[in-house]
Amino acid sequence: MQQEPESTPGVVPVHHRIADSIRAEIVSGRLGPNDAVPSAGELAAKWNCSVGSARAALDVLTNEGRIVGGRGRRKRVRPPVRRIRLTVDFTQQQKNLVLRPEEERAAVGTAELTAGVPIDRTHFTARYSVVPITPELAEEFSVPDDVEVLRRVYETLEIDTGLRIAWSTSYIPVSLISGNPDLLREDLEPWPGGHQHQLYTVGIEIERFVRSVTATEPTPADRARWGIDPGVPLMWVRSRSVDTDGRVVELSDATYPADRVDLVFTESLDRWPAGHQSYAKGS
Missing domain, CATH: 3.40.1410.10 (Chorismate lyase-like)
Known part of the structure; x- marks a missing residue:
């Protein structure tokens, strides 16, 4: 189960804002396994930023293990692997x-x-x-x-x-x-x-x-x-x-x-003794 992503705090460079947006799409399921991610050119146009900033956003998600591809291949949402x-x-x-x-x-x-x-x-x-x-x-x-x-x-x-x-x-x-x-x-x-x-x-x-x-x-x-x-x-x-x-x-x-x-860790705890005191509000 994926945790709800947190937005990058503080004054955020545009490439982190782009990465935050795509990350939220992946975690929510709106972008599913093997779905194509917008290219650097498409992101630059959408966010009114340089292609370099858009590529930096894709690098952030690649380094997180959320997307794969590159070197001539369209980046896609990373599919699940056998566990x-x-x-x-x-x-x-x-x-x-x-x-x-x-x-x-x-x-x-x-x-x-x-x-x-x-x-x-x-x-x-x-x-x-x-x-x-x-x-x-x-x-x-x-x-x-x-x-x-x-x-x-x-x-x-x-x-x-x-x-x-x-x-x-x-x-x-x-x-x-x-x-x-x-x-x-x-x-x-x-x-x-x-x-x-x-x-x-x-x-x-x-x-x-x-x-x-x-x-x-x-x-x-x-x-x-x-x-x-x-x-x-x-x-x-x-x-x-x-x-x-x-x-x-x-x-x-x-x-x-x-x-x-x-x-998977299972931690066994000792049981309370028989006849232990029951909870009473205020005690």
Whole structure:
């Protein structure tokens, strides 16, 4: 749902007034997805301003991610894109798969659970390396700064478009998984059941995830890989896997285009005690 746009405050240059007007048309629905936006020449005539000011107004809306086009193409209202819905149920579904047979675990992947893309329509790669831990990761894992971690970089592309639909970097202290040498082998990816099943093979059960979310400006290379329009930031999600002993045993950093992800947070509250005092006006 789009918020009602606010007009630019103060003494407003004409290009911002033009942008405010078109933005209101988009949010109200009077200009719908893929509808053409007036050209710079048309706007200049309507607003009695220079073509340069009209182009500046269109640039404002492009940088907001509201319109697309240009370089010989008529600018249009940006159409909606397929969205990923990330909820607490997603990681519980992954955990439920851990104790299932291998053929069942192999049939469902992260891209299918989040992006709704069947596994056979994706191309998945994994790159493993053992690296020295950084001070930041040592603090996250509460371990000495001289240990090694397994770094795993995962990428999933949609075959039909060639665009990236999932990317993450995962870290696990090597000492935690030394009991199963297979966990150091990238050629065994994709691992049926994901990292929760990998940890299960060395006796570790995940009890909860702790996540933090920030946003970054994508580079031109990021925009090309993801197919991101101007004005759309990347969300950076750090997930900490905490085991039943309260240890952070795995940490992953994943990125998502902000226009394609709904992060759904459910916060449970304790109930008032039975027989609690009812509301009385003035009390």
